[in-house]
Amino acid sequence: MKTVEELKQIANDVRIDIIRQVSRAQSGHPGGSLGCTDILTVLYFNVMDITPENAVSIDRDRFVLSKGHASPALYAILAAKGIIPHEELKTFRQLDSRLQGHPNMNMVPGVDMSTGSLGQGLSAANGMALANRLDGNDHRIYCLMGDGEVEEGQIWEAAMAAHHYKLDNLCGIVDVNNLQIDGTTDHVIGPNPIGPKFAAFGWNVIEIDGHDYNEIQNAFAEAKTVKGVPTVIIANTVKGKGVSFMENNVDWHGKAPSGDLIKVALNDLGAQEE
Amino acid sequence: MARATREAYGEELAKLVQEDPKIVVLDADLAGSTHSIKAGKVAPERFFDMGIAEADMIGTAAGLAASGYTAFASTFAMFATGRPWEQIRNSVVYPHLNVKIAGSHAGISVGEDGVSHQAIEDIAIMRSIPTMEIYCPADAAETKAVVDYVAKTTEPCYIRLGRAKVEDVYEEGNVPDITKIHVLAQGQKIAVFATGLMVKSALEAREMLLKEGVDITVVDVCAIKPADEAGIVEVLKNHDVIFTAEEHNIINGLGSMIAEVSVTYCPRFIHRIGLPDTFAESGSAAVLLHAYGLDGEGVYNAIKSHI
Numbered sequence A: 001m002k003t004v005e006e007l008k009q010i011a012n013d014v015r016i017d018i019i020r021q022v023s024r025a026q027s028g029h030p031g032g033s034l035g036c037t038d039i040l041t042v043l044y045f046n047v048m049d050i051t052p053e054n055a056v057s058i059d060r061d062r063f064v065l066s067k068g069h070a071s072p073a074l075y076a077i078l079a080a081k082g083i084i085p086h087e088e089l090k091t092f093r094q095l096d097s098r099l100q101g102h103p104n105m106n107m108v109p110g111v112d113m114s115t116g117s118l119g120q121g122l123s124a125a126n127g128m129a130l131a132n133r134l135d136g137n138d139h140r141i142y143c144l145m146g147d148g149e150v151e152e153g154q155i156w157e158a159a160m161a162a163h164h165y166k167l168d169n170l171c172g173i174v175d176v177n178n179l180q181i182d183g184t185t186d187h188v189i190g191p192n193p194i195g196p197k198f199a200a201f202g203w204n205v206i207e208i209d210g211h212d213y214n215e216i217q218n219a220f221a222e223a224k225t226v227k228g229v230p231t232v233i234i235a236n237t238v239k240g241k242g243v244s245f246m247e248n249n250v251d252w253h254g255k256a257p258s259g260d261l262i263k264v265a266l267n268d269l270g271a272q273e274e
Numbered sequence B: 001m002a003r004a005t006r007e008a009y010g011e012e013l014a015k016l017v018q019e020d021p022k023i024v025v026l027d028a029d030l031a032g033s034t035h036s037i038k039a040g041k042v043a044p045e046r047f048f049d050m051g052i053a054e055a056d057m058i059g060t061a062a063g064l065a066a067s068g069y070t071a072f073a074s075t076f077a078m079f080a081t082g083r084p085w086e087q088i089r090n091s092v093v094y095p096h097l098n099v100k101i102a103g104s105h106a107g108i109s110v111g112e113d114g115v116s117h118q119a120i121e122d123i124a125i126m127r128s129i130p131t132m133e134i135y136c137p138a139d140a141a142e143t144k145a146v147v148d149y150v151a152k153t154t155e156p157c158y159i160r161l162g163r164a165k166v167e168d169v170y171e172e173g174n175v176p177d178i179t180k181i182h183v184l185a186q187g188q189k190i191a192v193f194a195t196g197l198m199v200k201s202a203l204e205a206r207e208m209l210l211k212e213g214v215d216i217t218v219v220d221v222c223a224i225k226p227a228d229e230a231g232i233v234e235v236l237k238n239h240d241v242i243f244t245a246e247e248h249n250i251i252n253g254l255g256s257m258i259a260e261v262s263v264t265y266c267p268r269f270i271h272r273i274g275l276p277d278t279f280a281e282s283g284s285a286a287v288l289l290h291a292y293g294l295d296g297e298g299v300y301n302a303i304k305s306h307i
Helices: A004-025 A030-035 A037-047 A068-080 A086-091 A121-135 A153-164 A194-200 A213-225 A260-268 B005-019 B037-042 B054-065 B077-082 B085-093 B108-113 B122-127 B140-151 B198-210 B229-237 B254-265 B285-291 B296-304
Strands: A062-065 A141-146 A170-176 A204-209 A231-236 B002-004 B023-027 B047-049 B070-076 B099-104 B133-135 B157-160 B165-167 B182-185 B189-194 B217-220 B223-225 B239-249 B269-275
Touching: A004 A030, A004 A037, A004 A068, A004 A086, A004 A213, A004 A260, A030 A037, A030 A068, A037 A068, A037 A141, A037 A213, A062 A068, A062 A121, A068 A086, A121 A141, A121 A153, A121 A170, A121 B023, A121 B054, A121 B085, A153 A194, A153 B054, A170 A194, A170 A213, A194 A204, A194 A231, A204 A213, A213 A231, B002 B005, B005 B023, B005 B037, B005 B099, B005 B140, B023 B037, B023 B054, B037 B047, B054 B070, B054 B085, B054 B099, B070 B077, B077 B085, B077 B099, B077 B122, B077 B157, B085 B099, B108 B285, B122 B133, B122 B157, B122 B223, B122 B239, B122 B254, B133 B140, B140 B157, B182 B198, B189 B198, B189 B229, B189 B254, B189 B296, B198 B217, B198 B239, B198 B296, B223 B254, B229 B239, B229 B254, B239 B254, B239 B296, B254 B269, B269 B296, B285 B296
Parallel strands: A062 A141, A141 A170, A170 A231, A204 A231, B023 B047, B023 B070, B070 B099, B099 B157, B133 B157, B189 B217, B189 B239, B239 B269
Antiparallel strands: B002 B165, B133 B223, B182 B217
16 A cells, blocks of 8 residues: 555656646656546555556456546556556657557457547446456445536436446546636536435446545445445546646646647646656 | 347347346337347346437437447447437547447338338448448348457447348357358349348359359358458459348448449449439338349349340
8 A cells, every 4th residue: 555645656657647648648647647647546545456467357346447648647547557668658649559549448458448439438347346246255446527518418328327236346536627628518518416326226326526536535435335226426526637727727628739839837836848 | 040130139148148238238119129238137237228319329329438438329220320420420430438229120121110210321321431340241140240340349339230031041059250242142243232131142042053054153242341342342243233232222321332332442333222302102021022122032133134
């Protein structure tokens, strides 16, 4: 188990790697990646039992990045865990790279589902949770969705099914940063309130500050103890967290910084350009 | 004997789930109609009714497949391929997950339910997904052979099944390799490539033409994709005029596949029998197949009009 201080250091390094990946590729989604970094850090270092040794196996806890555009965060985490070489992050979004724009489960060890098209990950996570039950193991399945993503109808089909099949080995997380490409979620179509919607579908709902390590860890711990229903963690986050000009700014949803802004972003994270 | 291919699907699946504990079965509230419930009855713990939520069914099947299971997911062809096309592409085929999608009630022979339920584009849209396999069996025996075959592979695939009963073409347990074309009757000059229940229609047309001294070749094409190109080319080489017969839009189905093989390896005049880029309507299966020229008489008339 990592201490909160250690987790914070890892998360900061992951954020630096996110900025470096999208800056090098001049492509990718920094905003949502930075926003979910703290959640992924806790999940991969203190919650899931994934290691470099078992990364290609399914005999462990698994994670579905339903908001697949946060791939730079996932790749940086896998590098931090020693599952993929840190050097490989330089190939993000390039020809012949395993690190596709959106994650491919057959290319990258530790990527448990190919995602990218929003709304599809929770259904796959349900299938994995059903399989775990058939196999009689107690591995857990985690699935990270975006708050814009839950506008997809398939999420609610899956929410209904997860409750119907009593998937208490499944834990969803909704990264609520209140922003999507066309503006604020409330301005675009209004998916809020998200927690009560999951509650109405029969889920156990835990709402947290998605950057507070104690709250994140406590939420995952509580989810493990809830029986008979799936749990969703509504994690309130800041899109672009850690980079001053990206925070709460939807312009940085799917755009890479260039020139001096790369310097500013890395400086905000206490790093320099390579 | 006349049996619907969907019945054979359920029967064979029920047999396979007993033999193989790694097979799971999903349906979307049509388990009785697709006959997948037969498998559900013998292995209820591995049967999942996902409700009227086809996109979620496909994704759930993908998750089960990602966990080492062979997932058979069925519903009507319209809702098995059209509604969740993008889920099939992105959550099943691109990640190469072992999901077998069975679409029953395909074509216009679903009958009275009308256009909303008549999938005549399913082959087209499945065929366009890179590496997706498509099998369209002609009768119950061939359906069982297809189910047995795909259960042993790790490839995603689409199995096209019908609602209407079709007369047996094959003897059960005695179906040749379903990945190859089957020349059911060898004639001269004219060949008909047929798929699904159109195989029976083509054989009926052959009988009618034989009485007039015209001896046509009838070929069953169960494997629409990957195509048995070598087998198809061999037939093309030995015939002058080619017909294709499918209970599907004539765009991007069997006819298009045969035409693509032909233009690449062995150019021939090809007349495509099917729905001529039109929607059909309500009516009984027999009445509709007759009205749209897809019964034996329809195939006979199409061939007569070109010779």
